[in-house]
Every structure is written in structure tokens, then in C-alpha cells.
Amino acid sequence: MKLHNNTIRGVHTALQAIFEEGQYADKVIERTLKSNPKWGSKDRSFIAETTYEMVRWWRLINFLSPSTNLWDLFGTYWLMQGNDLPDWEEFERLHPEKIKAKYESIKDPGLLESVPEWLHNLGAKELGAIWEKEIHALNEEAEVVLRVNTLKTSRERLKNQLAEDGIKTYILKGYPDALILEERQNVFRHPAFKAGLFEVQDASSQLVATTLAVEPGMRVIDACAGAGGKSLHLAALMENKGKVISMDVEEWKLQQAKLRARRNGVSIFEPKLIEGSKTIKRLKETADRLLLDVPCSGLGVLRRNPDTKWKLSPESIEKVQQTQQEILQSYPSMLKKGGQMVYATCSILPSENEEQVKKFLASEAGKDFELLEEKKVFAHENGFDGFYMARLLKK
Numbered sequence: 001m002k003l004h005n006n007t008i009r010g011v012h013t014a015l016q017a018i019f020e021e022g023q024y025a026d027k028v029i030e031r032t033l034k035s036n037p038k039w040g041s042k043d044r045s046f047i048a049e050t051t052y053e054m055v056r057w058w059r060l061i062n063f064l065s066p067s068t069n070l071w072d073l074f075g076t077y078w079l080m081q082g083n084d085l086p087d088w089e090e091f092e093r094l095h096p097e098k099i100k101a102k103y104e105s106i107k108d109p110g111l112l113e114s115v116p117e118w119l120h121n122l123g124a125k126e127l128g129a130i131w132e133k134e135i136h137a138l139n140e141e142a143e144v145v146l147r148v149n150t151l152k153t154s155r156e157r158l159k160n161q162l163a164e165d166g167i168k169t170y171i172l173k174g175y176p177d178a179l180i181l182e183e184r185q186n187v188f189r190h191p192a193f194k195a196g197l198f199e200v201q202d203a204s205s206q207l208v209a210t211t212l213a214v215e216p217g218m219r220v221i222d223a224c225a226g227a228g229g230k231s232l233h234l235a236a237l238m239e240n241k242g243k244v245i246s247m248d249v250e251e252w253k254l255q256q257a258k259l260r261a262r263r264n265g266v267s268i269f270e271p272k273l274i275e276g277s278k279t280i281k282r283l284k285e286t287a288d289r290l291l292l293d294v295p296c297s298g299l300g301v302l303r304r305n306p307d308t309k310w311k312l313s314p315e316s317i318e319k320v321q322q323t324q325q326e327i328l329q330s331y332p333s334m335l336k337k338g339g340q341m342v343y344a345t346c347s348i349l350p351s352e353n354e355e356q357v358k359k360f361l362a363s364e365a366g367k368d369f370e371l372l373e374e375k376k377v378f379a380h381e382n383g384f385d386g387f388y389m390a391r392l393l394k395k
């Protein structure tokens with residue numbers, strides 16, 4: 001593949017914003033691509049993919065070529081991919097043979113998988129032998145998965161419609177609403193997306209709403225709804241009958257959810273900002289179903305958000321675990337007796353998952369609850385994001 005100075009500079013700009021200004025990789029890439037309308041689709045793919053991959057392998061790249069010069073780091077990454085470097089003065093400082101020998105001498109699995117040492121130790125402590133397989137799988141590039149909006153179309157119809165425009169997809173057994181793109185591409189500009197016929201949502205994430213066992217006509221609370229990904233799925237499973245009350249502590253996320261609900265043709269969506277414990281108390285025993293898609297470390301979605309590795313800290317994980325238990329202690333009061341709830345995370349750490357549920361069940365707030373089902377989804381097993389979900393009954 002031929003390298004272009006101009007697109008490599010695009011990657012540099014993005015990396016600076018991610019590592020020096022601490023901005024989120026997906027937003028930075030979106031902005032970088034918008035900044036130069038002259039880049040064609042190949043240039044855009046190169047910038048997006050290279051930036052993501054360099055963020056993913058940042059620890060390893062910096063070990064192989066300790067340098068603050070982004071040309072050195074890019075060149076090292078390029079060599080790691082098995083490519084040759086062009087004869088440019090920017091790459092003069094690099095010695096491919098030395099880099100290769102250094103790579104081959106690495107024994108530390110945390111370094112080889114490019115994970116911060118503290119995180120590697122934590123993962124190994126919590127998951128044992130599974131950790132190495134899982135972190136390896138989480139370092140692979142994620143496939144693009146669509147969730148068909150069954151309120152507006154069927155999977156077969158959407159598959160054919162996309163195929164007519166040259167977008168090939170395949171069907172995944174066990175995931176009734178999922179379509180996977182055969183080739184990675186930007187589908188957000190496609191008219192079918194603008195018409196609300198699909199959302200982009202990982203296959204594992206699509207298991208969450210289905211696990212809640214909703215039915216048309218129910219009153220469902222999605223208590224950590226964010227921008228509404230799971231709320232939209234719940235509404236589709238409920239055939240747009242009943243009510244989905246989407247709550248969050250961040251108003252701007254609910255605003256986004258509102259726009260998405262409109263695009264998806266969801267009319268049973270009701271946003272509700274959480275302003276404190278009063279908001280929760282007012283909804284006491286009003287829900288047939290409750291979804292707690294709680295904030296988490298995001299370790300299960302490292303394939304699409306590799307920058308998470310460098311933003312997390314032992315303290316931030318501890319803090320998010322506290323929030324998870326606080327939510328578990330108070331929000332289930334919104335559920336009616338006989339109702340069911342799902343506690344879900346996109347984390348693979350037992351301390352954010354089954355241990356939180358156990359702690360809740362052993363507490364006063366959990367004494368009326370019974371664990372019905374638990375799903376631990378690992379990327380090394382199903383090839384998609386790592387997720388956890390527990391379904392509980394309020395007796």
C-alpha cells in the first residue's frame with residue numbers, strides 16, 4: 001500500500017487530540033475527517049483505521065520505539081503490520097531490524113497485548129486464564145453490526161435494499177434482528193439509516209433488550225438510557241405499544257435519544273431526567289420491566305473504543321463500581337411486584353457483574369429478588385463485544 005504524507009499528518013493530528021488533550025477517539029476521528037473534504041474514501045478509511053489501531057497498540061508501539069515524534073511512532077506501527085517503509089527522511093531514524101528483534105524478545109503478555117500493567121494484573125486476578133484469551137479477542141477490529149428496526153422493515157427486506165446499493169451483509173444465527181456488514185463502511189449516510197430502518201448496534205448489545213422479556217403494552221423503565229440505543233430496541237420488541245420511560249442523569253443524552261426515537265418511528269418513548277432520589281421515589285412500583293444498563297469500565301467494548309484502556313485507572317473502576325451498587329440499591333424500587341429487571345454492563349470483570357448482583361441479593365434492598373438467569377458474553381467466545389446481563393424477578 002502506498003503511503004501519503006498528507007493522510008499520515010491527519011493521523012498525527014488525531015493522535016495529538018486523543019493523547020495530549022484526552023479527547024474521545026471516535027469524536028476526534030469524526031472531526032479530523034470532516035476537516036479535509038478533499039480526502040477520498042480510501043484516505044478516510046486509512047486515517048480512521050490507522051488512528052484506531054495506533055491507539056490500540058500505543059503501549060507496544062511506544063515500547064518498541066520510545067519517542068515523542070509521531071513519525072517514529074507511525075513508522076513503527078507500519079513495520080509492526082509487516083509493511084516496508086518508504087525511503088523518506090521522516091523515517092530515517094528507524095531501524096526495522098532492531099525493532100523486529102525487540103518485538104521478538106517480548107515475554108510480558110500485558111505488553112504484547114498492549115494493555116496497561118495495572119489493568120493486565122487486575123484482569124488476570126479476576127478472570128484467570130480467560131483474561132489472556134479475552135484481551136486478545138478485544139484487540140481485534142470489531143465488525144459493523146446493524147440492528148434492523150422491525151417497526152419499519154424486516155431483516156430480509158433491509159438486506160435486499162442494502163444489497164441493491166452494493167452493501168453486502170450476512171445474517172447471524174441467534175440474533176434475530178442483526179445484520180453484519182461484509183465490508184466495513186460508513187453506513188450513516190445511507191438513506192435507509194436516515195429513514196430509521198436500522199441502527200448500528202453490536203450483536204452482544206442486542207441481547208440486552210431481548211433478555212428483558214418485554215411484551216407489547218407493558219410499562220418499561222430504561223433507567224440508564226443514555227442516547228437510547230436499548231430503549232429503541234425495547235420499543236421495537238414491544239411493537240410500539242405500551243410505554244418506554246428512558247431515564248438518565250445527562251439531559252443531552254436524552255435529547256439525542258429523542259431524535260433517534262423520532263427517526264425510528266417510536267411513539268411510546270418518554271424521556272425523564274433523573275434529578276435526584278426524588279425522581280426515583282416518584283416512580284415507586286410503576287414498572288413491569290426495568291433495565292439497568294449501568295455505567296461501567298467499558299472493558300467489553302475495547303475493540304470499538306480502544307482509547308478506554310488509557311483513560312481508565314484503578315480509581316475510576318472503583319468509582320464506577322460504587323455507582324453500580326448505588327443504582328442497584330435504589331432503582332429496583334421502581335419495579336412492580338412480579339416484575340422483572342435486567343442488570344447489564346459492557347464489562348467482563350466479575351467485580352462489576354456477578355459480584356455486584358450477589359452483593360445486591362444479599363442486601364436488604366435485594367431481599368425480595370430472585371436471580372432467574374445470567375449471561376456472560378465473552379468476545380473470545382462469540383466474536384462480538386464482551387457483555388454481562390442478569391435477569392431478576394421481584395417476588
Ligand SMILES: C[S@@+](CC[C@H](N)C(=O)[O-])C[C@H]1O[C@@H](n2cnc3c(N)ncnc32)[C@H](O)[C@@H]1O
Nearest residue numbers: 224225226227228229230248249250293294295
Ligand atoms: C452504559 S451507558 C447506557 C447506554 C444506553 N443504555 C444505550 O443503550 O445506548 C450508562 C448510562 O448511565 C448513565 N448514568 C450514569 N450515572 C447514572 C445514574 N446514577 N443514574 C442513571 N443513569 C446514570 C450515563 O449517563 C450513561 O448514559
